[in-house]
Every structure is written in C-alpha cells, then in structure tokens.
Amino acid sequence: MSVAGRTASYEELLGAAGAVAADLAALGPVRAFAVTATASLETVAAVVGGLLAGVPCVPLPPDAGPAERDHILRDSGARLIEVDFARRAPAASAAPTAQAAGPEDPALILYTSGTTGAPKGVVLSAAAITADLDALAAAWEWSAQDTLVHGLPLFHVHGLVLGVLGALRTGSRLVHTGRPTPEAYAEAAAAGGSLYFGVPTVWSRIAAAPQAAAALSRARLLVSGSAALPTPVFRDLERLTGHRPVERYGMTETLITLSGRAGGEVRPGAVGTPLTGIRTRIAAEPGAEIGELQLVGPTLFSGYLGRPEATAAAFTEDGWFRTGDIAAVDGDGVHRIVGRASTDMIKSGGYRIGAGEIENALLDHPRVQEAAVIGVPDADLGERIVAFVVADGVSGAELTDFVATHLSVHKRPREVRFIAAVPRNAMGKPQKRLLLAGE
CATH class of the missing domain: 3.30.300.30 (ANL, C-terminal domain)
Structure with missing residues (x-):
C-alpha cells in the first residue's frame, strides 16, 4: 500500500490499526470517534482500527471550516483522536477476533454535503459495505492481482469505501497518489497500475494531457463516478487510452448501486445496470420517459444519525429509497441519470x-x-x-x-x-x- 508517497505493508497497517483499536478500547464506551481524514496512512489506520474495535469512524474533511467541523463533532458525539502510524500493536492483539460489533452495527458515519441544510450523518453498516464491495469486485473483475490507483479524498464513499476498503477487501495493491494529477496517474501506470478511479474533473484533466493519457493504455479498467462524465471527455479518453471508461452511480446513503461491467458494452452517458442484490424502479408521471430513481437492496444505509423523521422521509411507503435523482432506463435495462429532481x-x-x-x-x-x-x-x-x-x-x-x-x-x-x-x-x-x- 502506498499513500501520498509513503509505503506500508498490510501487516504494518494491521499493527498500526491494532494500536488505534487498543486506544479506543482504553477510552471505555465510545459512541464514535473522528479523525481528520487527510490522504495519509494515518487515516487508513484509523478507519481499519475502528473496524477492529467495533467503533464507527467519522472522517472529517481536512478543509472543513470551524462551523462545519464543530457541527459534525457535536452531531455525532465523536471523540477526535490523533493517529501515530509508527505505533504498532502485536499481531495477536491486532487480529479482529475481539471485534465487538456485528455486521449490522455502524461501521462508518459519513456526513452529507449539506446542500439542503446542515450536514446529516449517514450511518453505514459493515454488512452494507461488504455487500457493495463484493458486488463491485464481481462487476469490475477486481481481484488481488490488481493495483488500484486513485488520488481521491478519504472522507467520501468514492475515495474511502471504494478506494481504500475495496482494496483491502479484494487484497489488491493500493497506490493513492496524494493528488489526482495526470502526471501522478501516468507515473502509477508505469508502476503497474491496472484499475483507476477518478471523478470527471480528474478525467477531463487527463484527457487534456495526451502523454499522461497514453500511459493509461496499460491499465485494465478506468472507472468514473461521483458526477456525470461529459461525453466529449469519454470520447477523448477512448481515443487516447484505448479504454471506454466505466461509469457507476451511487450516493452516500446507498453506496454504489449501478455500474457498467468490465468486458461489457459501455456507453457514454450511461451508468449501467443494477449490481447484485439491487432493484430499481422509475417513479414517473403517466406518459413521461424520465422520473425519480428509487431502489432497494443490501447496500443501503441504516439511517440518518439521530434523525428518524429524515430517515423515514427518505423512503416511500412501500420501503423504496428515494434517490432524488432523475433517471431513464433503456430497453435493455441500462440506466441514464439526467439530473437531480431538485x-x-x-x-x-x-x-x-x-x-x-x-x-x-x-x-x-x-x-x-x-x-x-x-x-x-x-x-x-x-x-x-x-x-x-x-x-x-x-x-x-x-x-x-x-x-x-x-x-x-x-x-x-x-x-x-x-x-x-x-x-x-x-x-x-x-x-x-x-x-x-x-x-
């Protein structure tokens, strides 16, 4: 594993995470703990340590202003901790045999962006996370033979859940570039990068750097998410890298629910078909081709922390999650997201x-x-x-x-x-x- 230029073995990570778990145990009953989620080995050790201890982690955006930071800490009741990656717990005590939490208990609490009010804490269980990562591993043919490359923030689903826990779940090597620059992605390609994650801004910058883009021709799969990938960027990437990037769709509350498939037909502007266990429907007015995307499945969140009314409002009367996104479904089941309902x-x-x-x-x-x-x-x-x-x-x-x-x-x-x-x-x-x- 390499994060922002610092390298560690998975054994070293387990030792550092074990030290975090021991610190959490020493604190006594803890509702949650928070860590400033920089692109660092410390953040990775903190998240894994929380999983070992059975205490949910609240990743704080490093650039959060005082008001946002205070709100997240107050709302979650989390204890802010510092992590020293050099500290190691013995292998025996670092092993997850003493895990106190079950698969349905909270594993992570990620906060929304707050576009419709104060940020809400989204509670994600270990069961939801593992269901999602296993479904993505199947969809993308993601295995221990891969080297995952990305430079995304470690306080979102994309960078943290997929980009860190996904690598640990599959056993693949992880190269986090620190910042997602075209030069850093190209350098990782020379080091054997096979699976690349990026958001549209990252891919558009790579498409504007032909030499860097050409280096990605050695990759196995390019994945784009978190926002729609513009069709011209898709075409430029295909021309420069020889790859048609796979798009996927998800939310903090649902994790990833739709995706194109490795080796399958990939179309610009399409986010693929439902992952294993996910069912979707379009709530459209009579005669309309587009409507709100609603879904059910094992990857959904457990609820908004301390907000039962907001949690209830997020679901229909018959139990389907309201994504708030407007979508259309082609005849072969491929989904297209055309915007937010709001x-x-x-x-x-x-x-x-x-x-x-x-x-x-x-x-x-x-x-x-x-x-x-x-x-x-x-x-x-x-x-x-x-x-x-x-x-x-x-x-x-x-x-x-x-x-x-x-x-x-x-x-x-x-x-x-x-x-x-x-x-x-x-x-x-x-x-x-x-x-x-x-x-």
Missing part, C-alpha cells in the same frame, strides 16, 4: 426535461469547456431553460441553435449566460444553487 428536472411548456441531456449536448460543441443548465421561473413557460457555459468564440444564439439540432427543439436553452467557471464541490459536482446566488 435542480435538474425542468418543467417547461408542458414538457419534463432533464438538464443533464442539454448539458451533454452543449459540451459536444468544440468551443464549450463547461456547462450547467437550470430552470428559472417563467410566467409563460412555467420554467425557462437557462444555460451557464464556459466558452470562447461562440455566441449564445449559436449555442441555442446547436442544441436544437441535437435535441428536440423544446429542449433548447432560452437564455445562455457566459461565466468564468461552473462552481463545484470537492468531488467535482456542480453547485447549481450558486449560479443565481448573486441575483
């Missing part, structure tokens, strides 16, 4: 329109670097389609006409606004609410 479902002139479809059309224009589409109130249409784009040498009228030639005419933007950059969070997801914040 920001990306636009009702204009009697039509229900997914913003993601328009964004992909805009990104197909050679002069458009970024695009975000929203609906704004309109007295005539109900909502007016407004596109925010990062582009040079093209007019709004030209982009409107461009979309109209690619999609149905009623999906064309009624207004195009040029901006310097689309606001995004740490995982590269657009923060659309900020687009109109200055108005």
Whole structure:
C-alpha cells in the first residue's frame, strides 16, 4: 500500500490499526470517534482500527471550516483522536477476533454535503459495505492481482469505501497518489497500475494531457463516478487510452448501486445496470420517459444519525429509497441519470426535461469547456431553460441553435449566460444553487 508517497505493508497497517483499536478500547464506551481524514496512512489506520474495535469512524474533511467541523463533532458525539502510524500493536492483539460489533452495527458515519441544510450523518453498516464491495469486485473483475490507483479524498464513499476498503477487501495493491494529477496517474501506470478511479474533473484533466493519457493504455479498467462524465471527455479518453471508461452511480446513503461491467458494452452517458442484490424502479408521471430513481437492496444505509423523521422521509411507503435523482432506463435495462429532481428536472411548456441531456449536448460543441443548465421561473413557460457555459468564440444564439439540432427543439436553452467557471464541490459536482446566488 502506498499513500501520498509513503509505503506500508498490510501487516504494518494491521499493527498500526491494532494500536488505534487498543486506544479506543482504553477510552471505555465510545459512541464514535473522528479523525481528520487527510490522504495519509494515518487515516487508513484509523478507519481499519475502528473496524477492529467495533467503533464507527467519522472522517472529517481536512478543509472543513470551524462551523462545519464543530457541527459534525457535536452531531455525532465523536471523540477526535490523533493517529501515530509508527505505533504498532502485536499481531495477536491486532487480529479482529475481539471485534465487538456485528455486521449490522455502524461501521462508518459519513456526513452529507449539506446542500439542503446542515450536514446529516449517514450511518453505514459493515454488512452494507461488504455487500457493495463484493458486488463491485464481481462487476469490475477486481481481484488481488490488481493495483488500484486513485488520488481521491478519504472522507467520501468514492475515495474511502471504494478506494481504500475495496482494496483491502479484494487484497489488491493500493497506490493513492496524494493528488489526482495526470502526471501522478501516468507515473502509477508505469508502476503497474491496472484499475483507476477518478471523478470527471480528474478525467477531463487527463484527457487534456495526451502523454499522461497514453500511459493509461496499460491499465485494465478506468472507472468514473461521483458526477456525470461529459461525453466529449469519454470520447477523448477512448481515443487516447484505448479504454471506454466505466461509469457507476451511487450516493452516500446507498453506496454504489449501478455500474457498467468490465468486458461489457459501455456507453457514454450511461451508468449501467443494477449490481447484485439491487432493484430499481422509475417513479414517473403517466406518459413521461424520465422520473425519480428509487431502489432497494443490501447496500443501503441504516439511517440518518439521530434523525428518524429524515430517515423515514427518505423512503416511500412501500420501503423504496428515494434517490432524488432523475433517471431513464433503456430497453435493455441500462440506466441514464439526467439530473437531480431538485435542480435538474425542468418543467417547461408542458414538457419534463432533464438538464443533464442539454448539458451533454452543449459540451459536444468544440468551443464549450463547461456547462450547467437550470430552470428559472417563467410566467409563460412555467420554467425557462437557462444555460451557464464556459466558452470562447461562440455566441449564445449559436449555442441555442446547436442544441436544437441535437435535441428536440423544446429542449433548447432560452437564455445562455457566459461565466468564468461552473462552481463545484470537492468531488467535482456542480453547485447549481450558486449560479443565481448573486441575483
């Protein structure tokens, strides 16, 4: 295992994690513990130590402001601990034979981004995590022969659950690059990287660095997630690396539930089919092709910490989880995510329109670097389609006409606004609410 340039064997990790578990045991009954989740061996040892001790870990974003940090610690009741990776517990005491927690007990408490209020603690059980990792190992043909490469934050599902616990679960080697730069990914390829994780921002930067992208031709599988991968980036990666990147879909509350398959047909803009044990349905109005994606399965969270009403509201009366994402399903069961119900479902002139479809059309224009589409109130249409784009040498009228030639005419933007950059969070997801914040 290598994290940000520091290397350790799994035996050394187990010893350091055992020391963390011993420290937690010495504290007496502990509801949860927190660690500042830097890209480091200390973070990995803390999470594994919590699993050994049966005490849920709360990873704190290293860049969290004082208010967010205080809220997470207060809400979770977690004790903040420091980890010294050099400390080792004897192999016997580091073994997980004394684990106090069962598979349904809390293993991790990950906090949401707080876009709809104060961040909520999402309680994930060991059973949900193992079910998800085993399903992904089957879908991606992920084994101990792989070397997983990524540089993602260790306080999200993508970087921590998939990117660390997934490697430990499968026994594959892990190379965390510290930062997900094209140069770091290319260097890892030379060292034998076979399975790569990235978010769209990472992949777009790699696609813009042809030499680095070419180095990834040695890989076995490229995986993209946490936000939609723009079709032009998909095509550039295919041209430069020879790989069609697999997209997958998930949430903190559900872990990963949909994915393309290694060796299977992979299409741009599609997030594949349900993983083992997952069932999906589309809650659409009569005659509509798109609607809210709802699902059930063994990977779902145990609930929002201390918020039974919010937990109940997240499910339908018959027990399906409401993702809040708008999706469509092709005839062969392949899913496409077209946006969030709260920001990306636009009702204009009697039509229900997914913003993601328009964004992909805009990104197909050679002069458009970024695009975000929203609906704004309109007295005539109900909502007016407004596109925010990062582009040079093209007019709004030209982009409107461009979309109209690619999609149905009623999906064309009624207004195009040029901006310097689309606001995004740490995982590269657009923060659309900020687009109109200055108005």
